[in-house]
Amino acid sequence: MVNKLKRGNVLLIDDNKSVLSALKMLIEPHYAHVKSITSPKTIPSLLETESFDVVLLDMNFSAGINSGNEGLYWLKRILEMSNECSVIMITAYGDVDLAVRAVKEGATDFVLKPWDNHKLLTTIHAAYQLSSSRKEVTELKTGRQHLLSEINRSQKSMIGQSSAFNAVLAVVQKVAKTDANVLITGENGTGKELVAQELHRLSARKNEILVSVDMGAIPDTLFESELFGHVKGAFTDAHTDKPGKFETANKGTLFLDEIGNLPLAMQSKLLAAVQTRQITRIGSNKSVEVDIRLICATNSHLEQMVAEDAFREDLLYRINTIHIEVPPLRERMSDILPLAEFFLKKYTDKYAKPHLVLSDEALEKLKNYSWPGNIRELQHCIEKATILCEKAIITPDDFYFKSQSTATQNHFSGSLEEMEKAVISKTLAHHEGNLSAAAKQLGVTRQTLYNKMKKFDL
DSSP states (O other): OOOTTOOOEEEEEOSOHHHHHHHHHHHGGGSSEEEEESOGGGHHHHHHHOOOSEEEEESOOSTTOOSSHHHHHHHHHHHHHOTTSEEEEEESSOOHHHHHHHHHTTOSEEEESSOOHHHHHHHHHHHHHHHHHHHHHHHHHHHHHHHHHHHHHHSOOOOOOSHHHHHHHHHHHHHTTSOOOEEEEOOTTSOHHHHHHHHHHTSTTTTSOEEEEEGGGSOGGGHHHHHHEEOTTSSTTOOSOEEOHHHHTTTSEEEEETGGGSOHHHHHHHHHHHHHSEEEOBTOOOEEEOOOEEEEEESSOHHHHHHTTSSOHHHHHHHOSEEEEOOOGGGOGGGHHHHHHHHHHHHHHHTTOTTOEEOHHHHHHHHTSOOTTHHHHHHHHHHHHHHHOOSSEEOGGGOOOOOTTGGGOSSOOSOHHHHHHHHHHHHHHHTTTOHHHHHHHHTSOHHHHHHHHHHHTO
16 A cells, blocks of 8 residues: 555645644655645745655645635645645545645645544555656656657768759758658669658657658568557457557658558558548557658659559659659769768768878769769768778778679679679669569569668669
8 A cells, every 4th residue: 555665755734733743653654755844835945955746735824714725825836846746635624625626726635634544644655656657757758858859869961062952952941841741752872761851850840759661671461560550469469559650650750761662452541541640550440540740752653653553643642742852963963072071970980090081082083983872872882991991091992883884794703692683773774763563574572672672782
């Protein structure tokens, strides 16, 4: 019933010293600290220096006045100064209406003089538990805000100065302030996820969570559970209730990367969720409202997929309120050097090579390469050079770019993995990034093709 580990601080306020002595004698064996005062006028200064979990407050202090207004006044002051503590009102007159009024105005409970010791301890314990729960909620909220702040602070920056980059940034800054659905398109490695992060960072939801979902990495059979969640017992491995990504992103932003990988059967369910902002967990009949900002991204040609009946046209219209096309690196060549310097700083810090720099000749080589793998390829290139360079300066010889013709030679002299990568790359280029068409030609599923692309960084 009571806290036997003697945790918690209790404050007793009553103008009757005999009452205070009796209360203190009863309560002290069960709580870590019990303090008593006879005048409520010292409450403000006391609460500035000490923290209490439970306050027992008398309702009347002036002789001959039994209205309870003094108690109600100090109840309000206590809750203003410490909204996590629980206040129990004490009255000697059995005025139930007054006690009810006190509870309506924020008191946790009330007790009548003379009190029953067992009931009083039970009431105090319940109030202490409530106060503890309030503090836990406050700590969780504070921790969550700190975590979100750290996540937002640690997100990668968008780097660039080209006109193509600035055009994208201008649209991002304009659209971020709204809740409009955004579709981000572009080749692999162009930084579509960074655009999504920037949209979230500049939005009114920036203090809430950004949930990213790689649609290409989810097996077809798990899409519904991952997006909408499930209840315990919904299927064989559903041992507990589990919220989906929509619920996790509530009040924040949901980013669905590689939306083109969503199976046709799931597209209608996603459409319904996006339209109604309601989801239903697998195994449940209860709808859950969700408040999200939806951002999608893909390197697929969704219009072509619509023509091939591989993507729902109504879903495309729904997710495509605003369309942002991220240009490939070869169309923003003036951004190569700032990006290279940014990645060099990142990896010299990571690998403890603070004095390593790029030579002018190395920078020139970077500028003259077409970067088929876009920013991701440049990032990996700088990281590799940083690791392997044994000098103080990175020279052109520290960069190795495969000839683009190597991938298309009939007589391939590389390894089996290199040959597989070359065939996949050539097929994707032939079908202009359409995963469905490329997978069909290669004789594999879209999921297998996507996994291979991830493996080979295509």
